[in-house]
Structures are given as structure tokens and as C-alpha cells.
């Protein structure tokens with residue numbers, strides 16, 4: 497199994513480390529041909545406007561879209577924004593694949609970052625300690641989207657739509673490996689089903 501991490505900007509090195517800790521081959525993706533032969537892709541947190549602009553410059557938007565239409569793809573934070581179909585009034589390049597509405601910078605300027613213990617569907621009883629950095633939230637989900645986690649106030653911070661996964665927080669910045677394992681399992685199932 498080989499997983500790519502989009503390495504245009506943001507926290508890609510941390511994702512690569514996590515995947516390697518799990519014994520999975522992980523490579524940086526900067527050019528369309530880097531997607532060849534990958535079984536899955538992570539789009540990291542960072543700044544979604546920058547990631548979008550660089551993806552346009554490197555001719556990556558269409559190749560990424562085609563890849564993520566078929567293969568497991570996981571967006572964290574800025575990556576969640578980049579995967580969404582609807583981000584309200586902001587104008588920036590998006591892959592527009594997940595049927596969710598995302599509010600960028602949902603926590604405003606006062607609360608730049610915070611941490612919270614989440615209960616995440618499919619990860620067992622142990623809470624997941626999540627780090628949020630200028631994080632988005634999902635404000636609306638449409639048919640076929642499964643909500644995996646909410647904050648205590650009910651706001652949605654993790655979703656799955658078939659082979660697509662999105663989390664508003666940064667699971668690569670803590671020691672918990674369960675979400676990366678979850679994604680690796682998702683890829684394994686996808687490979688078994690689709691070859």
C-alpha cells in the first residue's frame with residue numbers, strides 16, 4: 497500500500513511520519529505524476545487559499561479531482577475545506593467533491609486554536625484528543641454523508657462520504673494513531689473491493 501500526502505504547503509511532513517510509523521509507504525505529492533500508483537491521498541492542514549492557488553499553478557486541480565473521485569482521500573482542516581462542495585461566499589479553488597457545507601475559520605479570531613476530547617464513531621470508547629487550529633466546521637451535510645464526530649455543542653468536525661474522509665482538526669499533531677489507522681483500513685477495503 498502506498499499513500500500520498502499533498503505537499504504544497506502546510507503540515508504534510510507530520511502526516512508522512514505518522515503513516516511511516518504505521519509501516520505504510522508514504523510519499524510527497526507535488527506534481528500530477530506523483531499520484532500514479534497511489535492507493536490513497538491525504539490533503540493536510542495549512543492554508544486552503546494557498547494550497548488551492550498552488551494546486552492551480554502546478555496543474556494539480558483536475559488530476560487531484562480525478563484521483564479523489566475514485567480513491568480514498570482524507571482532508572484535514574484546510575484539506576477539509578479543499579474537498580468540500582460548498583464553503584459559502586469565499587471564492588477560492590476547491591476540489592468540490594464532498595457533499596458538505598464548510599464554514600472556514602468558524603471559531604473566529606478570538607479562539608485561534610483549542611483542544612477537545614472527541615468521541616469518534618468507529619474508533620472505540622477512548623476519546624480522541626483533537627487539536628483545532630483556525631479550524632473550519634461542517635455546517636450542513638447532505639445525503640450519503642456520515643457524521644463521525646461533533647463538539648460538545650453539536651458542531652460537526654469529522655465526516656465520511658464513502659471513500660472520502662474529512663476532519664476539521666489536526667490528528668497528525670498528537671500521538672494517537674487511530675485516525676490514520678482508520679484511513680489505512682478504509683484504503684484496504686477499497687482495494688479489496690475495486691482492485
Ligand code: GLN
Pocket residue numbers: 540541542543544545572573574575577600601629630631632
Ligand atoms: N483556516 C485555514 C484555512 O482557511 C485552515 C487552518 C488549518 O488548516 N489549520 O485554510
